[in-house]
Amino acid sequence: NAGVTQTPKFQVLKTGQSMTLQCAQDMNHNSMYWYRQDPGMGLRLIYYSASEGTTDKGEVPNGYNVSRLNKREFSLRLESAAPSQTSVYFCASSEEIKGADGYTFGSGTRLTVV
Amino acid sequence: GEDVEQSLFLSVREGDSSVINCTYTDSSSTYLYWYKQEPGAGLQLLTYIFSNMDMKQDQRLTVLLNKKDKHLSLRIADTQTGDSAIYFCAEIFSGGYQKVTFGIGTKLQVIP
Numbered sequence: 579n580a581g582v583t584q585t586p587k588f589q590v591l592k593t594g595q596s597m598t599l600q601c602a603q604d605m606n607h608n609s610m611y612w613y614r615q616d617p618g619m620g621l622r623l624i625y626y627s628a629s630e631g632t633t634d635k636g637e638v639p640n641g642y643n644v645s646r647l648n649k650r651e652f653s654l655r656l657e658s659a660a661p662s663q664t665s666v667y668f669c670a671s672s673e674e675i676k677g678a679d680g681y682t683f684g685s686g687t688r689l690t691v692v
Numbered sequence: 693g694e695d696v697e698q699s700l701f702l703s704v705r706e707g708d709s710s711v712i713n714c715t716y717t718d719s720s721s722t723y724l725y726w727y728k729q730e731p732g733a734g735l736q737l738l739t740y741i742f743s744n745m746d747m748k749q750d751q752r753l754t755v756l757l758n759k760k761d762k763h764l765s766l767r768i769a770d771t772q773t774g775d776s777a778i779y780f781c782a783e784i785f786s787g788g789y790q791k792v793t794f795g796i797g798t799k800l801q802v803i804p
Contacts, residue, residue, distance in 0.1 A: 582734075618796060619796060620696075620780065620794045620795055620796035620797060621735075621780070621794040668734055668735070670734075670735075679737075680723075680725050680727070680737035680740055680782075680792075681735070681737065681792065682737075683734030683735045683736070684734050685732075685733055685734045686732075686733070686734050
């Protein structure tokens with residue numbers, strides 16, 4: 579099915595470990611985003627990529643890096659995981675940043691850092 | 693700065709109407725959205741309204757926009773148990789970087 583695919587769905591890390599969350603979309607969208615969702619805080623933007631070859635910081639970028647590998651793929655890396663990064667991570671994509679079509683979200687990665 | 697506020701919880705009986713409310717701060721918002729999140733899933737776009745509209749109806753969903761009060765509402769007619777989910781209000785914020793700002797979500801519980 580067309581949409582946004584995130585891997586893995588679940589992950590447990592030890593403090594200090596690194597990992598990369600993968601995201602791919604097959605809708606030929608230009609823009610892609612990484613959000614984290616925490617109880618009582620809604621969704622907060624970590625990084626976004628307005629188009630292939632560009633990335634920009636969002637609201638909460640500290641502790642994360644991203645790579646827009648090509649138009650389809652946008653990965654999120656945690657270099658040294660901390661318990662404060664325990665969250666649900668969502669990747670999303672859209673045709674453009676300011677569009678009526680809104681965002682298409684992946685199903686999320688549930689990350690626990692112990 | 694931008695802010696989108698929603699109440700946390702709403703409980704309704706099956707067959708009744710649900711009204712989920714949202715207030716926002718950016719008067720220059722171009723689009724306002726309602727997203728639905730079912731347990732264990734990502735957000736799904738339900739509907740949107742352009743800022744020059746007052747109302748939009750889509751089957752059981754009615755969106756009302758009061759620009760003067762910066763108030764957005766989502767009415768779900770004949771609420772069903774399948775409507776139980778978290779509903780997020782969101783706006784486009786045209787600030788230093790362009791992004792969609794989400795509220796914290798309203799959890800709708802439908803009682804059979």
